[in-house]
Amino acid sequence: MKKISYNIGKILIWIVIAVLILFSVYPVVYALLGSLKTNAELTLGSGILPEGFQWGNYKKAFIDSNFLEYGKNSLIISLATMALAVVTTSLSGYILARFDFAGKKLMTAAYTAMMFVTIGSVALYPITQLLAKVHLQKSMLALVLVLTGAQITNVFLVQGFVSGIPVELDEAAKIDGCSIFRIWWQIIIPLIRPILGVIALFTFRNTWNDYITTLVMTMSNKRLTTLTVAVVQLKYSVFAAAEWHIMLAGASLAIIPVLILYVFTNKQFIAGLTAGSVKG
Amino acid sequence: MKRRKGKYRRGWKENIQIYGMLAPNFILFLLLAVYPILWVFRFMFYSYGGLGSGEPVFVGLDNFKRLFTNDPIFWKSVVNTFIYAAGKIGLVIPMAFFAAMMLNRKNLRGAGFLRATLFLPTIMSSAVMALIFYLLFNVYNGEVNKYLSLLGITKTPVNWLGEEHAMLTVIIIGIWGGLGNYMIYFLAGLQGIPEDVYESAELDGVNWWQRTWYITLPMLGPVLKMILMISIVLAFQDMSHIMVLTEGGPVNATMVMFLYAYQFFFPIAPGSMVVTQFGYGAAVSVVAAGIVGIVTLLYLAAARKLDKLYD
Numbered sequence: 001m002k003k004i005s006y007n008i009g010k011i012l013i014w015i016v017i018a019v020l021i022l023f024s025v026y027p028v029v030y031a032l033l034g035s036l037k038t039n040a041e042l043t044l045g046s047g048i049l050p051e052g053f054q055w056g057n058y059k060k061a062f063i064d065s066n067f068l069e070y071g072k073n074s075l076i077i078s079l080a081t082m083a084l085a086v087v088t089t090s091l092s093g094y095i096l097a098r099f100d101f102a103g104k105k106l107m108t109a110a111y112t113a114m115m116f117v118t119i120g121s122v123a124l125y126p127i128t129q130l131l132a133k134v135h136l137q138k139s140m141l142a143l144v145l146v147l148t149g150a151q152i153t154n155v156f157l158v159q160g161f162v163s164g165i166p167v168e169l170d171e172a173a174k175i176d177g178c179s180i181f182r183i184w185w186q187i188i189i190p191l192i193r194p195i196l197g198v199i200a201l202f203t204f205r206n207t208w209n210d211y212i213t214t215l216v217m218t219m220s221n222k223r224l225t226t227l228t229v230a231v232v233q234l235k236y237s238v239f240a241a242a243e244w245h246i247m248l249a250g251a252s253l254a255i256i257p258v259l260i261l262y263v264f265t266n267k268q269f270i271a272g273l274t275a276g277s278v279k280g
Numbered sequence: 281m282k283r284r285k286g287k288y289r290r291g292w293k294e295n296i297q298i299y300g301m302l303a304p305n306f307i308l309f310l311l312l313a314v315y316p317i318l319w320v321f322r323f324m325f326y327s328y329g330g331l332g333s334g335e336p337v338f339v340g341l342d343n344f345k346r347l348f349t350n351d352p353i354f355w356k357s358v359v360n361t362f363i364y365a366a367g368k369i370g371l372v373i374p375m376a377f378f379a380a381m382m383l384n385r386k387n388l389r390g391a392g393f394l395r396a397t398l399f400l401p402t403i404m405s406s407a408v409m410a411l412i413f414y415l416l417f418n419v420y421n422g423e424v425n426k427y428l429s430l431l432g433i434t435k436t437p438v439n440w441l442g443e444e445h446a447m448l449t450v451i452i453i454g455i456w457g458g459l460g461n462y463m464i465y466f467l468a469g470l471q472g473i474p475e476d477v478y479e480s481a482e483l484d485g486v487n488w489w490q491r492t493w494y495i496t497l498p499m500l501g502p503v504l505k506m507i508l509m510i511s512i513v514l515a516f517q518d519m520s521h522i523m524v525l526t527e528g529g530p531v532n533a534t535m536v537m538f539l540y541a542y543q544f545f546f547p548i549a550p551g552s553m554v555v556t557q558f559g560y561g562a563a564v565s566v567v568a569a570g571i572v573g574i575v576t577l578l579y580l581a582a583a584r585k586l587d588k589l590y591d
Binding site: 016017023027034088110118119120123126130145146150152208211231233236251270 | 308312379399538542558568572576
């Protein structure tokens, strides 16, 4: 009797898990398979599998909609933002973990407060005005700086990680005549590689996926439009509203790179979140 | 032993390095986090339409007077934000907890694959996915309605993006994008519970429900508190999928606070006309930030009370 109810429980659990998996995966699979359908198949609502593989959709998206150009922008901007975030957060996190300095308490308090204060995307307006004053508003550098931001959570993550490394290592290097900067570069950086890897991955993902910041920053400068922004704009163009197959090909082009990145790094993604939650 | 402050004297060379190394991040912090907040605090007292509309005019508390007495859409957006946050958190937290409980079992084959799969949506752009959901939730040829009628659940197609159901649709997408994150947080918390607690409970013959209710949940307390905190702060800020999917509509049915503030500065949809009202928008965003702040503080107070219950 007990055995039977145990098995029923097990089956129920598997059904729920299957539903959750389907719920998570279906939209992605739908987009990827839909991108290979004809427009007629999509608008009439056929089965999930395409009747024939319309690779031409991608060609059209690539060439007619200039996605190669946007993809290049996305890649450069995401990589640059990722690099800048890793450098700035590891510098600050290391100093905060190892040194006392005038204003440290104030700085930590300000950072902590700002983790919870948000005025949303409205902040982008004063920022663009500020950039216009220094004539930077149309450069890629400005976009990268704004997308990098202060990364407060990541600074604290690095700080926590560095605190776990014995301070004797720093001191030994100091006796050997290492400067603070060199200790950071040659001793700390190699030791905190796991957490920096996680910060890099998450920053890359966030930058690649960002819509609002990039949209606002490239409004007056279409040249820097990224893949995500370009794909979403298809919704608003009369030309593509009726061409859902191109829209899905575009959406797939925007999600496939992160998907590939994820397949190779999903352990780090998941480890990063768990490390963050235990420490945070 | 901890070194006492001031005992360790540094030379100016080292101080230059310290401040120099803090500078890159700190400058970004000042310019991109602090400056915008000071800006909205100043301009909430002004009437200002931007370049070409004349100089900013100081109007004192007029913006707030309008906000509190004569702006039903703002208050609708506040109610919508609370409905969205409550709906999303109320569903995603139990779902994530359940998923984590299931995937935490020791002898589960393929647990890594299942976790990676459930985490998959969190790596997608919510704006791009909103486009895909736009197709899925389409009234006439959408997949959702197709399956619902196939299963015999609905007879007539549900208008998922209409005024009546749009909020529900937006909440479902919010859950889709957040489930994986919270599941991982819960998994981390569950793995921190020592195994022997369960073993001794096993000897006492407790069942699954008792074990979950009396052991797992209390021991998960601190983690749960933090997960709820994160989920509240994030749910109140969600807007990019709403912006793309419904643009706050229809008839403001899915207008949330920060999207409402945003539309005084930038057009929600490309090509749509926007009458910029930077002063009023600043007042709206300050009040919205204040509401999120109050909710957070109330939650922290409530969470502290909960802690005392267990003592």
